[in-house]
Amino acid sequence: MATEAASQSDTYQEFLATVKRISNVGSAQGLLNWDQEVMMPEEGTPARSQQLSALSALSHELLTSDEMAQYLDDLEDADLDAGQQAVVREVRRKHERATRVPTELVEEISQTAAEAHPTWKEAREEDDFSTFAPTLEKLVDLKRQYAEHIDPDADPYEVLFEDYEPYLGLDTAEETLERLREELVPLVEAVRESDVDLATPFEVSASEASGGSEDVTSSGGEFDPDTQEELARDVLDTLGYDWDRGRLDTAPHPFSTGTQFDARVTTRFNPADPLGALTSTIHEFGHATYTLGLPDEHYATPLGESRDLTVHESQSRLWENHVGRSLPFWERFLPVMQERFPQLDDATPRDVYEAANTVKEDNLIRVEADELTYHMHIVVRFEVERELIAGDLDVEDVPEVWNDKYEEYLGIRPDTDAEGCLQDIHWSHGSFGYFPTYSLGSVLAAQLYDAAEDDLGDLDDRIREGEFDDLHEWLTENVHQHGCLYTTDDLVREATGESFTADHFVDYVTEKYGDLYDL
Incomplete structure (x- = not known):
């Protein structure tokens, strides 16, 4: 019994280490986004879009890996305290959604959004929606694809809403x-x-x-x-x-x-x-x-x-x-x-x-x-x-x-x-x-x-x-x-x-x- 508890504890700690890697990649993305909107030189977009795309792909791969799936399976019935159960619940929800979305689509969404920022900014400054319209059309199409991968039978807008508020409905x-x-x-x-x-x-x-x-x-x-x-x-x-x-x-x-x-x-x-x-x-x-x-x-x-x-x-x-x-x-x-x-x-x-x-x-x-x-x-x-x-x-x-x-x-x-x-x-x-x-x-x-x-x-x-x-x-x-x-x-x-x-x-x-x- 003690051996089983120790094994579960080790599994949880290995799982948590992967969770932290994913979170830190996300934090790095956040800082790059902050920099793009606050300090980045105007001509920095081509590199920044690739950087953000690479980090999105890395985060997605870590979250959807076979290793993560195995951790979640192993912890399904483990004897965890309330905090540990909450961590598993939150990660499992994200894992289940993410595994349905191809990595290439995640990369494309991230890169398109990074490239969209200066286009939107120019369109607003020039008061010209037509400048931004093609990019918006692409983003709408990509997000529809994203929602369909996650749940093809659900209202796609509901799927997208749940990215921001997963529990109220x-x-x-x-x-x-x-x-x-x-x-x-x-x-x-x-x-x-x-x-x-x-x-x-x-x-x-x-x-x-x-x-x-x-x-x-x-x-x-x-x-x-x-x-x-x-x-x-x-x-x-x-x-x-x-x-x-x-x-x-x-x-x-x-x-x-x-x-x-x-x-x-x-x-x-x-x-x-x-x-x-x-x-x-x-x-x-x-x-x-x-x-x-x-x-x-x-x-x-x-x-x-x-x-x-x-x-x-x-x-x-x-x-x-x-x-x-x-x-x-x-x-x-x-x-x-x-x-x-x-x-x-x-x-x-x-x-x-x-x-x-x-x-x-x-x-x-x-x-x-x-x-x-x-x-x-x-x-x-x-x-x-x-x-x-x-x-x-x-x-x-x-x-x-x-x-x-x-x-x-x-x-x-x-x-x-x-x-x-x-x-x-x-x-x-x-x-x-x-x-x-x-x-x-x-x-x-x-x-x-x-x-x-x-x-x-x-x-x-x-x-x-x-x-x-x-x-x-x-x-x-x-x-x-x-x-x-x-x-x-x-x-x-x-x-x-x-x-x-x-x-x-x-x-x-x-x-x-x-x-x-x-x-």
Whole structure:
């Protein structure tokens, strides 16, 4: 008996060593992707696409090897503890999906996505969808092939969605988006009919912003981007970002990536909108603080990796919306902002709170959307990419269908492809099925925040005083430290005492915007 236990232990340790090799290859891919979007020279794509393709192939070969299959068979009925069982469960799921996909297809998808990034970037800069259309068509075809290999009898979009959220199910995403559409559309209409005008402290004249000088070019615009970067670092300091394990850079589309030892954030700056850069930075901080909260001792194993994108997005949306867009936060942070931008000296915390939560009638950009209309942006993307993957929408028709849906759901129509279907980077990565997790994450953020307040008491005073340790610790204890120990819904139940539900989010936005707009 002791011999059998020792044998199982040895098998598990050999299995875990292979798992760590796969994870480290993935981490290297992540760093190369970060470099491509942040620092790589413009002409570096031919080499980078081959590098990423080679790493994708290596990871795929390790995951689908006969050796891995044998480990999983040997551990099927082994006497493992809960953590070890979770590691085997997560790896088995990935192994079973990966073994159905040919290595050549994995390489082709990776190389095409790497080459797609500069093409998408050029198309957006030139406002010309036709530049990106052939690449998008190829990516759609490749991802259809990928989904068909994994499960030829399933809805291909569902297969792709499960790459990002394997446990809640596409039906939960559809039900959640339908509920948000039903609840938020009338709320947005009520807001637009309200007579309340919220404050606009950032709409200062160019002359004011440049200290009275008519020549604003030398000042960098209304809100100088270099000064905005200093302010972004201020907000990360305020929230408790670990600079020893992270860094801040700029990217065309803000993102966060890394491990618990190296979690990096990016943002972007608009001279007319310092608030956008701040909320973007806080959003990416939420992702990074989740990554940094994963247990060091389980690095490169599922127990040291995040629980998929619904939970990841819940962390970014919690920090961005429930903290960064709250009145107590601006009571704390506005003086710091006024030191950087004296033209805001007359603004009050209430002014900035209102500006941060204004429901915009003419905003076309998802990442600049308010908490209410944001989800209609997600619905548009969800419906467009479902039709693309199903073969019910031709790539060449995407701009027109996209614009029609914006008109239907948001009452506005893009004038350009750049502010329409080219605004997001996701499709250039081949990331179809990703977008619903943004709404799922927003919903979960409200559920987790309410659970934290149930345990800790009202958080407003702590936020007002800049004391974020209790919230950090609660999230680490109830979410971060578990890695992939639990499936998504089990993790939600462990953290909140109930299954995933949109009730908390609907209550939160109804109360918040009812107060703001006197509904």
